[in-house]
Amino acid sequence: MSSVTRAPARRDDMTAAWFDGLRAGRLLLRACPEGHRSRPDVLACDVCGSLELGWAEASGWGSTVALAVDRSTQPATHLVVVALDEGPWLITRLEGEQVARGEDVVVRYVQDGEGEAYPVVTARPADGD
Amino acid sequence: MAAIAGLGLTEVGKVYGRTSFELAAEAVALAAGDAGLTLADVDGLLINPAFSQPALDLTLARRLGLRDLRVLSSLTAYGASAGVMVAQAAQAVDAGAADVVACVFADTPRSGTSSGAEAYQAFSLQARGVRSAETAAGLTSTTHRYALAADRYMSTYGVTHDELGAVAVSQRRWAEMNPVAAMRTPLSLEEYHASRWVVEPLHLLDCCLVSNGGAAVIVTSAERARDLRQPPVHVRGWGQAHPAPPLRAGGSFGLTTGAKASGRAALAMAGLGLDDVQLREIYDCYTYTVLVTLEDYGFCGPGEAGALAASGALGPGGALPTNTGGGQLSSFYLWGMTPLHEAVVQVRGQAGERQVGAHDTAMVSGNGGILEHHSTLVLTSETAA
Numbered sequence: 001m002s003s004v005t006r007a008p009a010r011r012d013d014m015t016a017a018w019f020d021g022l023r024a025g026r027l028l029l030r031a032c033p034e035g036h037r038s039r040p041d042v043l044a045c046d047v048c049g050s051l052e053l054g055w056a057e058a059s060g061w062g063s064t065v066a067l068a069v070d071r072s073t074q075p076a077t078h079l080v081v082v083a084l085d086e087g088p089w090l091i092t093r094l095e096g097e098q099v100a101r102g103e104d105v106v107v108r109y110v111q112d113g114e115g116e117a118y119p120v121v122t123a124r125p126a127d128g129d
Numbered sequence: 130m131a132a133i134a135g136l137g138l139t140e141v142g143k144v145y146g147r148t149s150f151e152l153a154a155e156a157v158a159l160a161a162g163d164a165g166l167t168l169a170d171v172d173g174l175l176i177n178p179a180f181s182q183p184a185l186d187l188t189l190a191r192r193l194g195l196r197d198l199r200v201l202s203s204l205t206a207y208g209a210s211a212g213v214m215v216a217q218a219a220q221a222v223d224a225g226a227a228d229v230v231a232c233v234f235a236d237t238p239r240s241g242t243s244s245g246a247e248a249y250q251a252f253s254l255q256a257r258g259v260r261s262a263e264t265a266a267g268l269t270s271t272t273h274r275y276a277l278a279a280d281r282y283m284s285t286y287g288v289t290h291d292e293l294g295a296v297a298v299s300q301r302r303w304a305e306m307n308p309v310a311a312m313r314t315p316l317s318l319e320e321y322h323a324s325r326w327v328v329e330p331l332h333l334l335d336c337c338l339v340s341n342g343g344a345a346v347i348v349t350s351a352e353r354a355r356d357l358r359q360p361p362v363h364v365r366g367w368g369q370a371h372p373a374p375p376l377r378a379g380g381s382f383g384l385t386t387g388a389k390a391s392g393r394a395a396l397a398m399a400g401l402g403l404d405d406v407q408l409r410e411i412y413d414c415y416t417y418t419v420l421v422t423l424e425d426y427g428f429c430g431p432g433e434a435g436a437l438a439a440s441g442a443l444g445p446g447g448a449l450p451t452n453t454g455g456g457q458l459s460s461f462y463l464w465g466m467t468p469l470h471e472a473v474v475q476v477r478g479q480a481g482e483r484q485v486g487a488h489d490t491a492m493v494s495g496n497g498g499i500l501e502h503h504s505t506l507v508l509t510s511e512t513a514a
């Protein structure tokens with residue numbers, strides 16, 4: 001068992017606004033004039049192809065699509081694909097209580113050392129959030 | 130129509146003290162010699178650089194003394210590159226842009242002190258933007274991403290680890306008969322299950338090897354190939370597909386790949402059907418990749434390839450011989466050159482103990498990125514229907 005050296009999250013020009021949002025505890029997605037939501041690094045809307053993309057805040061709620069476990073780290077790292085309620089999928093890790101595929105999760109924000117803040121997810125509390 | 134007339138493979142595996150450039154030079158010279166040609170006959174060169182430094186670039190041509198090239202490019206479609214290079218070489222030959230095109234790959238991810246996984250991990254750690262947030266969250270390698278794809282596939286279709294393991298066991302049986310293969314000792318399903326998790330649901334024996342080495346092929350016209358030293362291997366069909374499905378609701382992540390469209394295109398160009406395919410040389414970065422590719426090509430329905438593997442159909446004596454040299458899992462890992470090399474050896478009828486009886490038509494896949502890029506070649510012998 002060895003703890004993995006994880007490179008810090010680092011912004012580039014395209015994702016500066018996204019990382020600013022994460023630092024402030026907000027998950028932003030690209031938003032087109034038709035109201036579709038896409039992942040933060042797209043150049044065109046996933047749904048309609050529009051190049052007119054702004055930013056919109058996501059609810060931070062979603063459900064898990066796939067799970068994997070890296071046991072080479074201490075503690076083990078639980079990886080997840082999360083279907084956000086707005087449509088786009090987020091790939092990150094699950095912290096705390098385990099969830100099954102298809103169960104609800106909510107986005108949290110963490111920051112390691114000098115790196116940018118980035119999103120992780122936890123099980124969604126029964127009373128919403 | 131174009132044909133593969135020469136095949137070159139350097140020593141592969143734990144090969145130390147040689148750069149990618151030296152390995153590539155040797156592979157090209159071996160391929161030309163295999164065809165009965167010299168480097169002076171080569172007038173086209175396609176180069177697929179990998180990740181470890183120094184990575185191949187266009188200076189390979191000058192340093193190899195190839196001074197009168199009419200076609201020269203460096204290209205990448207990651208794991209799909211070998212099929213893309215051969216297709217582009219065939220098009221150059223068909224168009225008269227060049228007569229003898231060498232396609233080469235070489236990589237040196239391993240060192241005396243490193244298994245090579247770090248060289249691939251470094252690629253993930255260089256990320257910026259969204260990808261770097263994923264890396265920071267724990268997705269520190271390609272295997273982490275494939276583990277998520279495999280989990281979606283396995284949970285959707287109920288595919289078991291016995292079925293994934295059957296791919297590893299089947300390919301090891303082929304590798305036992307391949308003198309080039311790194312892993313030639315028999316493998317049991319129990320040993321597969323006992324191998325450590327790399328990233329669950331992927332065991333160590335679900336993952337490809339990491340190898341140093343170089344490989345090249347020579348593509349020329351079918352007419353010229355007939356006059357050369359080796360039996361021609363005709364490049365009868367090719368296809369590419371880069372579906373890049375958005376990661377969002379309704380997405381096919383993990384369930385299907387570009388193999389579907391590229392396989393269909395390659396067979397249509399070849400004027401052949403799936404029933405005509407006698408050999409399957411499938412890009413096998415993971416056991417799971419073999420299963421999803423066989424399904425996308427249409428050899429069985431979605432979610433059915435695991436049962437096919439468990440039935441023994443893919444192994445020696447099976448109805449659907451697949452990865453007949455042991456593949457990237459048990460033989461060596463030189464990206465798409467691994468399945469391409471074995472296809473050429475088999476179609477020529479030069480596979481020795483592991484030679485498949487009916488070997489006129491082979492389907493060769495390449496898969497790059499996280500199931501994002503796909504290439505297919507249909508290769509046929511002189512006597513193919």
Ligand SMILES: [Zn+2]
Nearest residue numbers: 032036045048
């Ligand atoms: Zn839109």
